[in-house]
Amino acid sequence: MRILVTGGTGYVGRAVQRALRDHHHEVTILARHPTIVSPGVRPVAGDIRDADLTSLMAGVDTVVHLVGIIEEKPAQGVTFDAMHYEVTRRVVQAMMQSGCQQLIHVSALGTREDAHSHYHRSKWKAEQFIRNSQVKFMILRPSLLFGGGAPFFHMMKNQCRWPVVPVPGTGETLLQPVARIDVAELIAHLVDVSEYRGETWEIG
DSSP states (O other), rough: EEEEETTSSSSHHHHHHHHHHHHHHEEEEEEESSSOOOOOOOOEEEOTSSSSSHTTTTTTTTEEEOOOOOBBGGGTBBOIIIIIIIHHHHHHHHHHHHTOEEEEEOTTOOOOOOOSSSSHHHHHHHHHHHTSSSSSSEEEEEOSESSSSOOOHHHHHHTTTTSSSOOOOTTOOOOEEHHHHHHHHHHHHHOOOOOOOOOEEEEO
């Protein structure tokens, strides 16, 4: 199967690259730093915010959309709305124009309309755009990911050096982390499975 991966050189994307190749798929990666690719993966240099996605998706069977951020950089135009919603809208519209019908979209656990954090509200907005589109989709909401330099846990490690350490919620919140390689393997399996289209899975 011919698969386009967005965000393919990020923390999750690097594991997804390898899993898709292990499942013998033909993989193309769109990334600003396309040198970070696995053997046998075709890199395409570009910024998803302005790349010609319609042309890139010609002949593609499935898009695995992984683009996401955990920290905003407004001076660079990197905001939750821009990178979660606007980019997802561009991906879906390009899919409809190119004829690519299948989307696996990676969101985040805790995503909901009335979420406290702007991060999760922007993820919800992106999910709703997908649900209201004509593409065949599956949405995955993984919990905190670990393994191979997880960004969240790296951030927590740095914060533990502070005199006062912030904690999620009341400090009694139970977390259910999931291994990055397990999520990547699930994605590689789901691109070949059609019976779960239209569903949203929470993964822990």
